[in-house]
Amino acid sequence: MPIYKQxxxxxxxxxxxxxxxxxxxxxxxxxxxxxxxxxxxxxxCGSGNNAxxxxxxxxxxxxxxxxxxxLKIVKKHLDNVEIKKFDMHNSFPFENDFTDLIIADLxxxxxxxxxxxxxxxxxxRILKDxxxxxxxxxxxxxxxxxxxxxxEIEKHYFEVDGMKKRFFDRxxxxxxxxxxxxxxxxxxxxxxxIKPKVTWKGIVKKRKRLN
Numbered sequence: 514m515p516i517y518k519q520x521x522x523x524x525x526x527x528x529x530x531x532x533x534x535x536x537x538x539x540x541x542x543x544x545x546x547x548x549x550x551x552x553x554x555x556x557x558c559g560s561g562n563n564a565x566x567x568x569x570x571x572x573x574x575x576x577x578x579x580x581x582x583x584l585k586i587v588k589k590h591l592d593n594v595e596i597k598k599f600d601m602h603n604s605f606p607f608e609n610d611f612t613d614l615i616i617a618d619l620x621x622x623x624x625x626x627x628x629x630x631x632x633x634x635x636x637x638r639i640l641k642d643x644x645x646x647x648x649x650x651x652x653x654x655x656x657x658x659x660x661x662x663x664x665e666i667e668k669h670y671f672e673v674d675g676m677k678k679r680f681f682d683r684x685x686x687x688x689x690x691x692x693x694x695x696x697x698x699x700x701x702x703x704x705x706x707i708k709p710k711v712t713w714k715g716i717v718k719k720r721k722r723l724n
Contacts, residue, residue, distance in 0.1 A: 517623075518579055518600075520676065525560055525582035533590050535562040536705055539616070541697075542647050542716055546570060549614040554639070556601065557620020561587040564594050567616070602628065605635045613644040619712070622651040622679040626667055629679070629689060637692060642721040646693070649714040652700055653680040657708040681713055693717035 539546065546553075549572065555564050558576035560583055567574045568591060576587045579600040587596055599606055601620070615636055624632060636646055653660055653669060660680040663673035670679045681689070686698060698715040 517676065521578075521580040522582040525580055525586060529560050529582075529586055533561045533565045533586070535566045536703060538618075538649060538701075538703065538714055539563065539566055539647065541699075541714075542645075543570075545645050545647070545716060546572065546614065549612075551612040551614065551641075552595070554607070554612055554615045556615060556617040558587060558596075559583050559618075559620075561591050561594070563616050563618050564591055568593060601632055601635075605639055607639040609638055610641045611639040613641045615640060615644070615646045617646060617648040619649055619651075621648055622681070623677060624679065625670060625677075633689065633692070637719055640719040642719060644719045645696070645716055646719075647714075647716045649703075649712050650686075651678060651680045652711040652713050653682045653685075654700070655680060655711040658706070658710050660711075683713075686713060686715070690717045692720070694720055 552573045552575050553567055555574055555576045558564055558578045561576060564574045564576045564587060575595045575597055577597045577599060578584055579598055584596045584598055587594055597606065621629065621632065640646065651660065659671065659673035659678055663671040665671050666677065669681065669685060670677065683698060694717060696716045696718055698713060700711065700713050702709045702711050
């Protein structure tokens with residue numbers, strides 16, 4: 514998806530304000546984060562908001578993105594963070610059972626149903642049994658940022674201002690994460706942007722294999 518890469522490169526190049534900032538959305542899951550014994554994968558890391566948060570907790574982080582500009586920011590400001598460039602449309606460059614924790618903040622809602630299912634299969638593959646995915650995605654109530662606008666491609670999946678975006682309600686998430694154990698789902702507004710953005714945040718657990 515080269516055109517999207519250009520969009521994200523431009524966004525990070527033009528909008529980065531010189532220092533990495535994070536909000537407190539991960540605080541709710543501190544008990545899970547603190548128990549992690551592996552390198553934490555930060556999918557769609559952007560300019561490093563979550564990587565900064567995690568390193569302040571003493572965690573080792575692999576920050577992943579396909580935007581060169583995003584990874585440049587992370588490399589410059591967080592020299593103790595490993596970076597890895599790849600496109601989530603492709604297979605993830607990690608071995609099976611690689612980690613016990615993955616963070617996916619605002620990066621899982623750009624894909625079709627088929628693509629989303631494949632990405633979650635990859636996440637399931639690289640998580641250890643009992644490992645967790647902590648995520649934040651667009652809510653169907655996120656009308657300030659394109660929900661229910663533009664051209665609907667699939668149910669709740671729209672092309673908005675030249676970019677494809679998915680917006681979720683609770684039933685959507687229950688279907689998407691049918692192969693995981695859902696630990697927590699909460700619809701909340703975040704204030705990182707000029708207008709409030711309504712999201713779902715949550716945590717799911719990889720089911721243990723049956724012998």
